[in-house]
Amino acid sequence: QAHAKVWHLYNDHFRPAQRGKVSIALSSHWIKPQHMTEKNIKECQKSLDFVLGWFAKPIFIDGDYPLSMRSNLSSLLPEFSEAEKKYIKGTADFFALSFGATLSFQLLDSHMKFQQLESISLRQLLYWINSEYNNPRIFIVENSWFVSGTTKKDDAKYIYYLKKFIMETLKEFFVSCINSCFPYLNAYVQNIRIYIWEGKYYAIGISLKKNIRLKECILKRNIGNFPSCPYTNFIFVDTTPAQFLDSSVYVWDVYQTKKLIKVDGVYASKRKHHCVDFAAIRLQISLLQEMHVTHFHFSLKWSLILPLGNLSLINHTLVHYYQCFASELLRVNITPVVSLWQPMIENQELPVSLAKYGAWENTETVQAFVEYARFCFTSLGDHVKFWITMNEPSVKNLTYTAGHNLLKAHAKVWHLYDKEFRRPQKGKISIALQADWVEPACPFSRNDQEVADRILEFDIGWLAEPIFGNGDYPEVMRAWLHRINSVDLYNFHLPYFSEDEKKLIRGSFDFFALSHYTTTLVGSEKEDAVKYDHYLEVQMINDITWLHSPSRAAVVPWGLRKLLKWVKSKYGNVPVYVMANGIDDDQNMVHDKLRVYYIQNYINEALKAYTLDDVNLQGYFVYSFNDKTAPKYGLYSYVANKYEPKPSLKHYREIIGNNGFPGPETPELLCPEEVASCPECHFFRTRKSLLAFISFIFVAFIVTIFFITYYSKRVERRYK
Template sequence: MGFKSVLLVTLGSLLSFCSTAKVNKHFFPPNFKIGVANAAAQIEGAWNEDGKGETIWDRFAMSHPDWIFDHSSPQVAADSYHKWREDVEMVKEMGVDHYRLSIAWARIYPDGYKTEEPNARGVAYYKNLLRSLRALGIEPMVTLYHWDLPQKLQDDFGGWLSPKIVDIFADYARTCFELFGDEVNWWITINEPKQICEAGYGSGGYAPGVFSPGVGNYKCAKNVLLAHAKAYHIYDKEFRKKNQGKVAIVIDSNWFEPASAKPEDKEASERSLQFTYGLYGNPVFNGDWPAVVKERVAQRSKQAGLKESRLPALTKEEIKLIKGTYDFLCINHYTSHKVSAWYEPPVTDTSFGADIGVNDWMPKEWPKGGEGWFSVWAPGMRKLLNWLKDTYNNPEIVITENGLSDNTGTLEDDHRINYYRDYLSNCLDAIYIDNVNLTGYTAWSILDDWEWRTGYHSLIGMYKVDFNDPNRARIPKKSAAYFTQIAKNRCLAENPAECIH
């Protein structure tokens, strides 16, 4: 779950959203998996307990509290490290098929490097968690890297900016496959590389806060893809035969709705999608960077007097290594924007946005979520699913994050219920009308968490967490009951008798 800007909205503006769209009342297909999610850095807390090392987000938040909206840090978060049994019961009560969680790299190897033995207490924590989930019939979907790089790797060689990270991540991935392979059938290598690279090493808005627009973000992108590919091949060659699991990378994207039917606005939409999802998706699914990304960055680099493109080339060997490293396609989707053709930004502006070069905005009439950059427009979900189907040859698709934040934490969160209903209805439309091969949906988030730059100001859970309570009490919101009903009935109709096959 990411952050782009802080813009306060009132609860009233959220509750004013009441969809008039027709709700699809089909049952979800028999093989369709419904789940909930969260990530280690956002809920575990216990930031320096039981041998865990410091991460870039620990350093970022605690060294610069003024960079976090409410000056908070992930030191305690939702305290799931100590309350994991309660959280597992919470997942069980919702009746979902799977729970997406992440492993904190620094709990396994405190400094990030593969040492002789992984941290035993960290290993025990995840083994207990994973085995408990499976004992209750809940499938774990495990992410190896959800933004929380061990700080030592950043200090020693620049983290994701250095090719050294590729083999170090591969070593960590192999250890996790060895330790937890018997409990895990769904593996995610890396979550949202765009946020890791553009926000972490481009604009510098995220940890580790490196400002290198149009340069660092692309170096990071190459290293992330190579790290993912090596981890995939390790699983494929060494563990797949025994564990029969699946491996993928999670990529996030908005939908970019063309402002008009003009060809130039449609091209602006496609360009935005290729820079946002395609930058990471195209090398994995089709091979190499998207053509429009290569062409634009190379052209703007040349016009700026550079001898080579700011986008590092992928060699034939690297293209071969990365291509095909997926068992299904993952998409994190929250919001849509509108786009139109725009003037060409000055070549001296090397930012990611300038490289895309479109006019991008949120229509005023679309309701906004609690982080400001949320524009609630459910048709964008269906349109994005169709774009993924058409662009990547109709792969199996799993939605690995989707949800809505607010700034109040109200238990009467009808706005969140409306959001889930309408976005899931568009998912069903994509399945039954458009023949999209969508096989899973994961709601973000099951409980309120530490939302990166917005801290505890942005609340996105179906269970409220009282962050002023040392016990971090969990309290179900209205949306928790609604989502439990969906998981139970396998349908969006209020009356199960109205569900249709």
């Protein structure tokens, strides 16, 4: 009643002269049902009625309290007379909303939630207000969230809450056409809340934090245009671990586990194998042909090829499988790209004898890897011209000694190939590094930028700088380890290379191969102890406006472009291959829409890096081929021993067919038609030597008959 009287006072005596507006500011939370049942949905409505509708419905609708309140509170809730209802109804020129941590959530009585789940979705609240109160003009007078009490100036976490709220307001404004106003695109932040009045934006408080130039951030966000010209020398490829033939004998437990149980010590009889024996190869080849890829990347199993770690025991069946697989890929014009070693969770895929005695901590593993590589080059080099020494060695699981030996092993293998195999096989070889982008959480903070640079050097530069740079570890690494070791809390030893070792390692590459999946935000100020790395003094921060996969991997396409530009600026115009780029999906969903979005936008950012930033990008591998070898990452699902293409496969195939993203003015590309495979042709192609010999005999026979006939006729004429 007090509000209504003040509104009428202003309306009757001051509005004609002052031409202003007046309303009441209401605070509200948002609530979502625990389960999508009719009962829970009604409880959510009741929660909003008790918190927001208590005051909003009398003012904006009919002058009376919500029905749910009157039904539940009965005599406890006063009643308005008809005159009072008429007096209160419509006493607002706009809907003033407060949506913040304290009023909307912290001070909210738990009983007001009615056993439902609170949410910070401002967009859904705006939509509800718009629908419930007849499309009022909404003015968000307060919006904020908590920050840590220890935060000083670089309140990056707060920035991303404000970014989320602004984006949700803009989405609701443009999508649902609500009447709303967001008044703090150029505001100051003080402690928890922003204090703003209409007109000028003042900040009240003593310790002001940084001016959050949110509008500038939004405008600077790189959305770009699709390049109008497609690649001319760009390859679209696929990557997955390869399957192999297992000679073990299994028993099917049909009564209990319903699984195959391996019979130890029993193996199938040995006989000479032929490529047609490997049914899995024919299936994989046919699926790859459907994708229209030009290259296919797979990793060899070191631990299975040489079980003892040396040439005393060789799995010839598996080697023959790889030979057949590579040759069949070539037969259908798909170039095999082969990694000699890819670390996995279990014993890093090293032979047991090497894993048992220190793995990469032991220098003997270096020489063992060189001998293994020599065997692979000899056995597969006729079919493979694109080699990766080590695929995605995880720096997070490496000790500094192990990384030291790993670098020497790579360099020795590269020089081995360069000296003994490059000329006859005419191939190329390098190492593939995992390289996720790291972005400073606060773009205006020098401290956050220093943290991001440090993480990039530890995550990528650790292995990249010795090979692609000066032959030694990054100076940032040595300086940081010296600093933390000096305070006696840590004792990390980063080994030194001799001058000969530096010379051996530096330049041991033919291209820069990297795997990229996501982007991480990092800050310098400690906000969350769970996500704080004391070793590197870095705070991991989550941008709640980003799309995330079921495994919580952030979808940040522009991170790939920034990474590619960083590689170029740091290591020059080296040829670059993105060896793996992919996202997991929800296997319960029929359509993998997130992957469609992911592939579309990540490839577009790669195109921007190629065309706009002049990055020497040579190829892009999507990850992964199928769900059987990489669960949740595949372009093919694998259910009940059957492969089914996902919608993302069709989308990826269209991108390959267009060779990128042609603009509307781009003329249609005239690509050569793929030659259909011909089983009869394969019979003649695989017996070229025999056919050549038969042809020679046939020609010799014809020539002989000709000369015999010719000379016979001459003799007959002489005696006539």
